[in-house]
Amino acid sequence: MASIKSASNVTGAFMAPSSELAPLHGGDLAAASRLFPGAPEPFLDLSTGINPNPYPVPPLAPDLWTKLPEPEALSRLAAMAAQAYGAPSSAHIAVAPGTQILVALAVGLVPPGRAAVLGPTYAEHARLARLAGYRVTEVSNVEELGEADLVIVVNPNNPDGRIVDREALLTIADRLRPRGGLLIVDEAFMDVGPKCASLGDEAARGNIVVLRSFGKFFGLAGLRLGFVLASTDLATALAASLGPWPVSGAALAIGTTALADTAWRAATRVSLAGSAQRLDAMLTNAKLEIVGGTALFRLTRSPAAPELFQHLGRAGIFTRRFAEESSWLRFGLPGDEPQWQRLSAALDSFGKSPR
Amino acid sequence: MASIKSASNVTGAFMAPSSELAPLHGGDLAAASRLFPGAPEPFLDLSTGINPNPYPVPPLAPDLWTKLPEPEALSRLAAMAAQAYGAPSSAHIAVAPGTQILVALAVGLVPPGRAAVLGPTYAEHARLARLAGYRVTEVSNVEELGEADLVIVVNPNNPDGRIVDREALLTIADRLRPRGGLLIVDEAFMDVGPKCASLGDEAARGNIVVLRSFGKFFGLAGLRLGFVLASTDLATALAASLGPWPVSGAALAIGTTALADTAWRAATRVSLAGSAQRLDAMLTNAKLEIVGGTALFRLTRSPAAPELFQHLGRAGIFTRRFAEESSWLRFGLPGDEPQWQRLSAALDSFGKSPR
Secondary structure: OOOOOOOOOOOOOOOOOOOOOOOOOOOOHHHHHHHOOOOOOOOEEOOOOOOOOOOOOOOOOOHHHHOOOOHHHHHHHHHHHHHHHOOOOHHHEEEEOOHHHHHHHHHHHOOOOEEEEEOOOOOHHHHHHHHOOOEEEEEOOHHHHHHOOEEEEEOOOOOOOOOOOHHHHHHHHHHHHHHOOEEEEEOOOHHHOOHHHOOHHHHHHOOEEEEEEOOOOOOOHHHOOEEEEOOHHHHHHHHHHHOOOOOOHHHHHHHHHHHHOHHHHHHHHHHHHHHHHHHHHHHHHOOOEEEEEEOOEEEEEOOOHHHHHHHHHHOOEEOEEOOOOOOEEEEEOOOOHHHHHHHHHHHHOOOOOOO | OOOOOOOOOOOOOOOOOOOOOOOOOOOOHHHHHHHOOOOOOOOEEOOOOOOOOOOOOOOOOOHHHHOOOOHHHHHHHHHHHHHHHOOOOHHHEEEEOOOHHHHHHHHHHOOOOEEEEEOOOOOHHHHHHHHOOOEEEEEOOHHHHHHOOEEEEEOOOOOOOOOOOHHHHHHHHHHHHHHOOEEEEEOOOHHHOOHHHOOHHHHHHOOEEEEEEOOOOOOOHHHOOEEEEOOHHHHHHHHHHHOOOOOOHHHHHHHHHHHHOHHHHHHHHHHHHHHHHHHHHHHHHOOOEEEEEEOOEEEEEOOOHHHHHHHHHHOOEEOEOOOOOOOEEEEEOOOOHHHHHHHHHHHHOOOOOOO
């Protein structure tokens, strides 16, 4: 006897968020324009953790648009992802149009039960687990994670950059295994994280699903490309749900080229680390406490955060605030020197200008 | 108590099909090259139902690659899709990277039970329903569909172009409703089908999910873009699983522009119908019986189909054969005059050349 699940508590992905603290996600510059109608545009968007100096998009063959992507192109990308992310082989990879859909599919791999999310973190994971029928608890301590059927950890974490070490995660996976539970580790920012914390090479264990995002580190968030690293059974099941053409021809071509470009990746890691240091100095100088973050974003704390968000917004600089913690403000990296100068000037003028 | 579902019977989407009758899908030219190593390349690919004269891709702003797509761009595309496909409003639309993933998500909307697929048709739907835990029956008669919990109809059908009329489908939906069952209608080829058969305007009924494919009619299969038309509850649930950035910036921009181009769409319908007529004449002249099809592909029957597939393949023309029906051969449309001449010459020489 089948019955259609109620979607009454679901927030539609293309509906504008209704909260005063909108937008719920970074990168929504139309919302920024609405919030700050008089601000000088274009906005300097520091509301995301996306590399502002993207991988250069190579010229694209017309066939990439017109033809169905070929299985061999998908295999090549999977092989390159396995190498870049440290999976045992390409049989442990599923390719997807972003990691969001992978979470939605992965939570469906186990019958709904109790889910624990290590928080505070990106709200989508808990939302998707709830949508799949889980009772979701957000816990703040790794020790509290182990009793659930589904455990979700973002590592390094967004927004605070917290890193959970490998051994702790493997212990959780071991505790989940006897009762058929699943550990999902979202390594969206692991490109700039400590490689030793990645569980990519443990993907064969059977109840670990590692998610890797392409768009953030490579600065190509509009491309929609993400990967799962998992056991061959799980990777195969997820790939089967996504079907034979999971991503665009452009994503296959650009993804394969970019992941193979080890020189660009190494140089970018160095350059992002330098930018993060420069940003920390600028933010500290503005009397903001650095709570944490990764090389792609920095989380600050200050009692003046709400006013600073408004001040920067009026100056056309869009940052990320948090409904659950009003003293926080997250900053992405400026991209070029004029952007750095614009941020510096706006921070300098905070408290000095009439509000 | 959770346990991970077995994926042992699943065919990985990026694994090469192992059957001698590979490839399982059209458009796999690498497989064509393996089957016909001596053929003149590039192949003329007639193995798909994709418009060979695509919508011209407009110049793309760099932001489409680098930025996360904005919610308002998604709303605009949903509104345009509602208008183009006849849904009551954009609240009845979910945007996805192709319809395949929508089938995978839609079959998860009802607890697995009995599924009936009107066949013979595209194998993916039955596969995805099985993957979701359904017991799947393929039936050849509309009257046999009503007893299942999930009914899947491709309309117009691929490969034979069979059209199920609106009233029959609405009757099935009515019979499914009391037991909470769901009707999925894949209208991938409805752009060239009889508009009066579309259930797009009935999407509000609550247990009908209509799928529309963008890539086939617009000839941009590599873009990965598809739509669901459904009740606001179902559309919202599907959109929620897909998350706030379901498709690429390029898909948002190109999709919105192309769907709004009513002149191109009207002219293309006329031009495709003319091409289908020309193809029918050519195939009939070659002693093939036209079984059916749509304006984007023609299905033929002939005892010589296996030999003709080989003959055309050696001439660098790749068509679609069927494991379940060896006398069938499906032809997509040639794109330009040299391609028409190439097909004509190859058909003419069949039976005359040494094999």
